[in-house]
Every structure is written in C-alpha cells, then in structure tokens.
Amino acid sequence: MSLPSGLRQFARRHGRLARQFFVFGVVGGISAIAHFSVLALLVETGMAGPVAGSAAGFVVAATMSYAMNRAFTFNATRGHAEAAWRFAVVATAGFVLNAVLMELFAARLGIYYLLAQLLTTLIVMVSNFLGYRLWAFAHTDAPHER
Numbered sequence: 001m002s003l004p005s006g007l008r009q010f011a012r013r014h015g016r017l018a019r020q021f022f023v024f025g026v027v028g029g030i031s032a033i034a035h036f037s038v039l040a041l042l043v044e045t046g047m048a049g050p051v052a053g054s055a056a057g058f059v060v061a062a063t064m065s066y067a068m069n070r071a072f073t074f075n076a077t078r079g080h081a082e083a084a085w086r087f088a089v090v091a092t093a094g095f096v097l098n099a100v101l102m103e104l105f106a107a108r109l110g111i112y113y114l115l116a117q118l119l120t121t122l123i124v125m126v127s128n129f130l131g132y133r134l135w136a137f138a139h140t141d142a143p144h145e146r
Helices: 005-044 050-073 080-108 113-136
Strands: none
Touching: 005 050, 005 113, 050 080, 050 113, 080 113
16 A cells, blocks of 8 residues: 555655654653643642642753654754753743743633643643754754763
8 A cells, every 4th residue: 555646746755744743742742741740749749739749840841852852853963061951942932932832721711730831841842842843953964072
C-alpha cells in the first residue's frame, strides 16, 4: 500500500520538519511526564497550588528538554555556551506563558488542574518548538563543542 501522491509530495518537501516535530513531541512527552509528576506530587501532597506546582514541574521538564532536544531533535551545531542561553530565553518565555495560562485556566476559569496543564502544555509546546528551531538551536557554520 503506497501513500497518496499528495502525502508523498508533502513528505518529500517537509519530511525533515515533520521528523523533527515528531522527535520534539517524543522528547516533549518524556519531559511532560516529569512535569505532570512534579505538579501532581506537589498539589496532591498540599505542598503547592496548581500554578506553583506547574512552575516547579516546568523547571524540571525544561532541564530534561534541553539535553534531549539538543542531542536528538535539533542536532545542534551551536556550542553549549551559545545554545544554553538561547534555550534559556525561549524556555523563560515558555515558563511565563505556562504560568499565565495555568492562572487563566485553573485559577480563573476553574478547569481541573491536570486538564488545564494539558491544554497549557499543548500551547507552550508549539511556541517552544518554533523558538528552539528558528533561534535557539538554529544551525550555524561555526565549529562547536559538544
């Protein structure tokens, strides 16, 4: 069974991007498990509310995400000295967006905190992918250290 011609054409034209987004999704899934685990642990034990618990989970997930995305998703050509601070800028923007959306969804709209986090994660995932791909891990011709 072969792919329809339109799908084959799309794959030829955008295969690298589609593969990269797929790997980003796998890395994001692993990071999300860590994020949700920290969030649930902190909320269910009464150590933090949903917004603070989500913030703590985000920090854990972002740390894991840097290492995995640099190595597997983007095959970064920038050295750590440059890629790390760029990653931190994008991750900080994602952190702020995460907090704002959790405040909106969980605290203001009263959506159950895990569902609120799921919606938030999907939105932040897209913005982070674009920031990492187009800026933080964008390829450079300069030599780099791994």
